[in-house]
Amino acid sequence: MTDTYPSQLLERAVSEIAKLPGIGRKTALRLSLHLLRQDSAAVRALADSLTGLRDGVKRCHVCHNLSDTDTCGICADPRRDASTVCVVETVSGVLSIENTGQYRGLYHVLGGVISPMDGIGPADLEIQSLVERVEAGGVREVIFALSPTMEGDTTGFYISRRLAGADVLLTTLARGISVGDDLEYTDEATLGRALAARVKMG
Amino acid sequence: MTDTYPSQLLERAVSEIAKLPGIGRKTALRLSLHLLRQDSAAVRALADSLTGLRDGVKRCHVCHNLSDTDTCGICADPRRDASTVCVVETVSGVLSIENTGQYRGLYHVLGGVISPMDGIGPADLEIQSLVERVEAGGVREVIFALSPTMEGDTTGFYISRRLAGADVLLTTLARGISVGDDLEYTDEATLGRALAARVKMG
Numbered sequence: 048m049t050d051t052y053p054s055q056l057l058e059r060a061v062s063e064i065a066k067l068p069g070i071g072r073k074t075a076l077r078l079s080l081h082l083l084r085q086d087s088a089a090v091r092a093l094a095d096s097l098t099g100l101r102d103g104v105k106r107c108h109v110c111h112n113l114s115d116t117d118t119c120g121i122c123a124d125p126r127r128d129a130s131t132v133c134v135v136e137t138v139s140g141v142l143s144i145e146n147t148g149q150y151r152g153l154y155h156v157l158g159g160v161i162s163p164m165d166g167i168g169p170a171d172l173e174i175q176s177l178v179e180r181v182e183a184g185g186v187r188e189v190i191f192a193l194s195p196t197m198e199g200d201t202t203g204f205y206i207s208r209r210l211a212g213a214d215v216l217l218t219t220l221a222r223g224i225s226v227g228d229d230l231e232y233t234d235e236a237t238l239g240r241a242l243a244a245r246v247k248m249g
Numbered sequence: 250m251t252d253t254y255p256s257q258l259l260e261r262a263v264s265e266i267a268k269l270p271g272i273g274r275k276t277a278l279r280l281s282l283h284l285l286r287q288d289s290a291a292v293r294a295l296a297d298s299l300t301g302l303r304d305g306v307k308r309c310h311v312c313h314n315l316s317d318t319d320t321c322g323i324c325a326d327p328r329r330d331a332s333t334v335c336v337v338e339t340v341s342g343v344l345s346i347e348n349t350g351q352y353r354g355l356y357h358v359l360g361g362v363i364s365p366m367d368g369i370g371p372a373d374l375e376i377q378s379l380v381e382r383v384e385a386g387g388v389r390e391v392i393f394a395l396s397p398t399m400e401g402d403t404t405g406f407y408i409s410r411r412l413a414g415a416d417v418l419l420t421t422l423a424r425g426i427s428v429g430d431d432l433e434y435t436d437e438a439t440l441g442r443a444l445a446a447r448v449k450m451g
Contacts, residue, residue, distance in 0.1 A: 053344075056317055069279075077270070
C-alpha cells in the first residue's frame with residue numbers, strides 16, 4: 048500500500064487497527080473515519096475497554112477461565128455441579144457450551160491442544176492442574192469437549208492416560224451429523240462415525 | 250444475544266467493539282480474545298492511537314481535510330497547483346484521488362452533500378468557505394468530484410450557481426463505463442451517459 052494519509056495520527060490509527068486479525072487497511076480506514084465522527088467520550092470508552100480488558104482480566108485459579116476475580120463466577124456458583132468437569136481448549140469453548148444452556152457442571156480451560164508442529168507440548172497446557180484437580184477428589188466425570196482434529200484427539204488421549212489411575216468417568220462429546228445438516232453434504236469421516244455410533248430409535 | 254461472559258471486562262470490550270460499523274458481537278468476541286493474547290503494550294498502542302486520532306486530529310483551515318497541523322500537508326505544499334481546487338464530499342474522496350497519483354491541485358472537503366431527507370442543507374457544509382476561497386482569487390478551475398447520485402448532482406448544481414459570478418472554470422469528473430468493466434453488466438444510466446459523452450478515437 049502506498050496510501051498517503053493527510054495525518055500521521057490517522058496513519059497510526061489505521062496501522063494499529065489493521066493489525067487486528069481479518070481487518071485490512073481499507074476497513075481500518077473506514078473504522079478510523081467512523082471514530083472521527085464520534086464523541087471524544089465514546090472513543091475513549093472504546094479505548095479504555097481494550098486496555099481494561101487486557102490489563103484487568105484474570106484467569107480463574109481453579110479452571111483457568113477468564114474472570115474479573117480470582118475464582119470465576121462459574122467455579123464460585125454453589126448451584127453448579129462440582130462433580131462434573133468439562134475440558135475445553137479455550138475460553139471460546141466455555142462460551143459455546145454455556146450458550147447451549149444445557150450444562151450445569153464446571154470447566155477446565157487447557158489453553159490449547161498438544162501440537163508438536165507448533166511446539167506445544169503437555170507442559171505448555173493446564174494439564175497438570177487438571178490432574179491435580181481430579182486427584183484432589185470430588186470429580187466424578189471429566190467430559191472432553193476438544194476439537195475433532197488429530198491434535199484434539201491426541202490431547203484427549205494424553206489426558207485420559209494421565210487420569211487412568213483416578214476413579215473418574217471419562218467421556219467425550221458425541222460425534223455425528225449436525226442438527227439440520229443435509230446428509231448429502233456430510234463428510235465421509237463424520238458419516239462413518241455417526242453410523243458406527245448409531246443409537247436405538249424411540 | 251443472551252451470551253453470558255465470564256468477565257464484565259470482556260463483556261464491556263465486546264460491547265464497545267460491536268458498536269463499530271460492520272462488526273457484530275461474534276467478531277467483537279474474536280477480536281477481544283485476540284487482544285487478550287497480545288502484549289499489554291501492543292493493546293495500549295492500539296487504544297492510544299484511537300484516542301490520539303479522535304482528540305489530536307484537526308481540520309485544515311483552508312480545505313477542511315484532516316490534518317495534524319492548522320494547514321494540511323497538501324495545502325502547504327508549494328509544488329501543488331493552487332489554481333485548481335477539487336471539491337470532494339469527505340476525506341475518503343481526497344484519499345481516493347490522491348491514490349490515482351494523477352492530481353497535483355488542491356482540495357476542498359465539503360463534509361457531505363446536500364440532502365433534505367437527512368436534514369443537511371448548504372449551511373451544514375463547507376460551501377460558504379469554498380465560495381470565499383474562489384472569490385479571494387487565484388483559483389482558475391473548480392473540479393466537482395462528488396457522488397454520481399441525486400444528492401451529489403444537486404450539491405454540484407447548487408455550488409455552481411453560487412459561483413456563477415466568479416471567473417472560474419467549473420468541471421466535473423467524466424461519467425462513463427469503468428475501466429475493465431464488462432459492457433453487459435454496466436447499468437443503463439451509465440451506458441446512456443457514456444454514449445452521449447462519447448469521444449473521438451485515436
